[in-house]
Amino acid sequence: MSRPGNRRPECHKIDWHLPAISSSASAHSMNRDLFVLTYGALVAQLCKDYEKDEDVNNYLDKMGYGIGIRLVEDFLARSCVKKCHSYSEIADLIAQVAFKMYLGITPSVTRNESSRNEFSLILDKNPLVEFVEELPAGRSSLCYCNLLCGVIRGALEMIHLTADVTFLQDRLKGDKVTEIGITFLKKLEEKKCRRKK
Amino acid sequence: MTVHNLYLFDRDGVCLHYSEWHRKKQAGIPKEEEYKLMYGMLFSIRSFVSKMSPVDMKDGFLAFQTSRYKLHYYETPTGVKVVMNTDLGVGPIRDVLHHIYSGSYHPYPASYACMWSWW
Numbered sequence: 001m002s003r004p005g006n007r008r009p010e011c012h013k014i015d016w017h018l019p020a021i022s023s024s025a026s027a028h029s030m031n032r033d034l035f036v037l038t039y040g041a042l043v044a045q046l047c048k049d050y051e052k053d054e055d056v057n058n059y060l061d062k063m064g065y066g067i068g069i070r071l072v073e074d075f076l077a078r079s080c081v082k083k084c085h086s087y088s089e090i091a092d093l094i095a096q097v098a099f100k101m102y103l104g105i106t107p108s109v110t111r112n113e114s115s116r117n118e119f120s121l122i123l124d125k126n127p128l129v130e131f132v133e134e135l136p137a138g139r140s141s142l143c144y145c146n147l148l149c150g151v152i153r154g155a156l157e158m159i160h161l162t163a164d165v166t167f168l169q170d171r172l173k174g175d176k177v178t179e180i181g182i183t184f185l186k187k188l189e190e191k192k193c194r195r196k197k
Numbered sequence: 198m199t200v201h202n203l204y205l206f207d208r209d210g211v212c213l214h215y216s217e218w219h220r221k222k223q224a225g226i227p228k229e230e231e232y233k234l235m236y237g238m239l240f241s242i243r244s245f246v247s248k249m250s251p252v253d254m255k256d257g258f259l260a261f262q263t264s265r266y267k268l269h270y271y272e273t274p275t276g277v278k279v280v281m282n283t284d285l286g287v288g289p290i291r292d293v294l295h296h297i298y299s300g301s302y303h304p305y306p307a308s309y310a311c312m313w314s315w316w
Contacts, residue, residue: 076273077299163206
């Protein structure tokens with residue numbers, strides 16, 4: 001699944017600006033290769049744990065959802081974005097600000113002409129698959145980066161929007177580009193208080 | 198310029214944090230009741246303001262003032278609410294409330310994003 005890394009000695013650091021919640025956890029950088037390889041190891045372990053590709057994809061989505069519902073707070077705090085008034089503004093924000101902030105890439109946004117709530121993010125470059133040449137044998141339906149779909153879905157849910165986020169095209173499966181489709185569904189009503197059990 | 202107190206609410210109405218610096222008069226009810234009252238009022242006033250606005254709404258409810266104090270309000274798109282009561286000499290402080298949110302609250306869910314969400 002992965003080729004051995006003959007990497008150049010230079011390190012690509014990502015400065016995470018993690019909070020100084022303890023004296024040893026002040027802002028530190030993470031090596032990008034470490035992040036990408038850790039993700040690969042995670043997917044590899046999930047492939048060992050689950051036989052069906054669908055189960056791996058669902059689990060990645062679930063993990064991504066858990067990350068997304070929390071990561072959105074970090075995004076809002078750091079990006080100081082104003083309130084969006086349309087789905088296309090939100091799609092642009094995800095592509096041009098969020099992806100740029102967390103993955104260092106800027107996917108392009110296309111909109112489905114026939115429907116005002118369907119958008120696609122076209123990824124030219126995907127850092128998560130840097131060390132992946134092709135999917136392993138017998139794993140042709142695996143959505144390697146399905147975590148990203150979960151993250152987007154979770155983040156949108158926290159701002160009271162439900163969406164269907166899936167991979168429409170994937171370079172790892174032989175398509176020309178990697179395309180993430182976002183279909184905005186209904187807006188969630190704000191509840192006054194959670195009922196205490 | 199005087200800051201009286203500060204409330205921090207999450208999206209479900211739970212009071213995450215309360216700080217008091219210069220409060221000369223208490224509400225006379227238990228703290229839990231006070232938090233519920235504050236949250237309930239904010240929820241109602243936000244909904245009232247958006248319904249009754251004679252022009253297109255931009256930021257929504259920002260602040261109210263009485264003859265003695267001013268209540269400043271800031272809400273993130275995720276529903277986290279920061280409320281600060283100050284004296285009347287304080288102008289708009291949305292950026293300050295945002296700073297409180299980004300400096301004090303947001304680091305915690307962000308750092309837990311990668312730890313707990315995988316289980």
